[in-house]
Amino acid sequence: MVLSIIVPIYNAEKYVEGFLDSLLKHDISKPEYEILVMDNESLDTSYFILQNYAATYSCSKVYQQENKGSCSARNALLKKVSGTYVYFFDADHLLAYRALGLLVREAKRRLFAFLRFDTITTTEVNNFDQKLPIVVPTDLNNPNESDYLEQNSKGRMETWWYLVRTSFLTQINLTFNYNDSNGEVFITVPLLGSAKRLFQLPISVHFYNQSDFSIMHNKVMGHRRMIVQNLHGIIYDFSQRIARLKFSQVTNSVIQTLEKPKDIVVGFFLFKLLRSDISSNKAMAYLYTIMKIGAYTLKLLLMKIFLD
Structure with a gap:
């Protein structure tokens, strides 16, 4: 088997049929x-919808566990994969028609450790063109980590924008550390730091649906408190990893490239913190920790506050 697609689910009845259909309508055989x-x-x-699909399509397998978060679900599913490659997907995502066949063929052809592709953001569940022409250049390069990061300085870190070799994940013993919807952002940094065969497909095959219940739009206070807490941990760990890289052989441009997604996370953290009901004492404790690690976005914000 070439590819295992991992999907955590929680209260996603609005999206289940859409994402499953987008993963089933492809020009490759189901055993692959x-x-x-x-x-x-x-x-x-x-869960009921998932069971119906599993009864119809042998390639679709459904499991259930106590709700410990999406990253815990991904870790559990990683132990069950049979594919040479793994793709981490979410319930509110879609894959372009015929994209799986393309990705599987590229996997067989290039034997990569890491293959990244582009995405399109949509607000409509079915807003993707099933006749989208997909053409892959024949002269894809195979950069090292530094070159890859420099060439893809605007690239995001979420796992749903790349395939990764299963044996590579096992080799570096990498799992998801956060039981929340942000943990997938952070697993990419050590992956890039260890992968030897990286490829970038300059095509959009993935579609991300931004809904009222997505991480960017969910207004439930309990959800916001959880996001603030987890983003705080991600910022700290991200900064620690970047600090360690500064003592290695990577170039300054690589460090600057990694600083960009960290700054985005800091900005998102501040936005969610300001819109949450977290107490002022707790908020100040969060901010003090972020200040100690010198998060760049926060520095600019504090300078603006005091200068104004």
């Missing part, structure tokens, strides 16, 4: 890939 879905004790009909 599997769809592994972990339901985190959904309170809606998600």
Whole structure:
């Protein structure tokens, strides 16, 4: 089997049929890939819908566990994969028609450790062109980590924008550390630091649906408090990793490239903190920790506050 697609699910009945259909309508045989879905004790009909699909499509396998978060679900599914490559997907995502066949063929052809592609953001569940022409250049390069980061300085870090070799994940013993919807951002940095065969497909095959329930738009205070807490941890760990890289052989441009997504996370953290109901004492404790590690975005914000 070439590819295992991992999908954590929680209360996603609105999206289940859409993402499964987008993963099933492809020009490759079903034995070449599997769809592994972990339901985190959904309170809606998600699990029932998943079971119906699993009964119809042998490549679709559904599991259920106590709700410990999306990253815990991914770690559990990683132990069940059969594919040579792994693709981390989410319930509110879609894949362009015929894209899986393309990705599987590239996997067989290039034997990469890491293959990244582009994405399109949408607000409509079915807003993707099933006749989208996909043409892959024949002269893809194979950069090292430094070259890759320099060539893709605007690249995001989320895992749903790349495939990774399963044996490579096992070799470096990498798992998701955060049981929340942000943990997938952070696993990419050590992956890039260890991968020897990196490729970038300059095409958009992935579609991300921004809904009222997504991380960017969810207004439930409990959700915001959780996001603030986890973003705080991610900023700290991200800064620690960058600090360690400064003592290695990577170039300054690589460090600057990694600073960009860290700054984005800091900005997102501040936005969620200001819009949460977290107490002022707790908020100041968060900010003090971020100040100690010298988060660049926060420095600019504090300078603006005091100068104004």
